[in-house]
């Protein structure tokens with residue numbers, strides 16, 4: 504499981520965009536967003552770098568925690 508910090512994620516809309524961005528890399532990824540801590544837990548076999556890149560493109564730069 505990957506854990507990423509996404510500091511620009513502040514509301515339900517952001518959470519939806521982030522979830523879609525992750526699932527554009529791996530449609531079967533399980534994405535758990537915690538808005539309070541601005542972290543995303545992702546269950547996927549995709550590379551972390553690819554997911555980080557997709558989040559970047561979506562406007563939500565992420566850092567691995």
Ligand SMILES: [Cu+2]
Pocket residue numbers: 512513514515516517518
């Ligand atoms: Cu938002």
